Amino acid sequence: xxxxxxxxxxxxxxxxxxxxxxxxxxxxxxxxxxxxxxxxxxxxxxxxxxxxxxxxxxxxxxxxxxxx
Numbered sequence: 499x500x501x502x503x504x505x506x507x508x509x510x511x512x513x514x515x516x517x518x519x520x521x522x523x524x525x526x527x528x529x530x531x532x533x534x535x536x537x538x539x540x541x542x543x544x545x546x547x548x549x550x551x552x553x554x555x556x557x558x559x560x561x562x563x564x565x566x
Contacts, residue, residue, distance in 0.1 A: 520545040526553075536560075 502515040504524075513524035526539040532555045533539045542552040 515545075521551070 502517065503511055504513040504515060505511050511525075513522060515522050522543045522545055523540050524543070526541050527533050528539070531539045531541070531553065536558050538556045538558050540554045540556065541550055542554075543549065544551050
């Protein structure tokens with residue numbers, strides 16, 4: 499089964515569920531975890547234990563002059 503996007507009724511994405519791997523990925527907004535303008539923090543949780551198994555920090559895509 500492919501990953502499942504977790505979204506509210508307004509379409510805002512809060513995370514991804516990876517059922518085959520029993521992993522839930524969620525976006526964190528805490529500056530303690532590294533969230534800042536231009537940085538996206540993703541935590542991964544093991545669904546069988548509820549424990550965090552990893553954190554990734556990504557650079558947020560920037561708009562080009564063509565995109566406005």
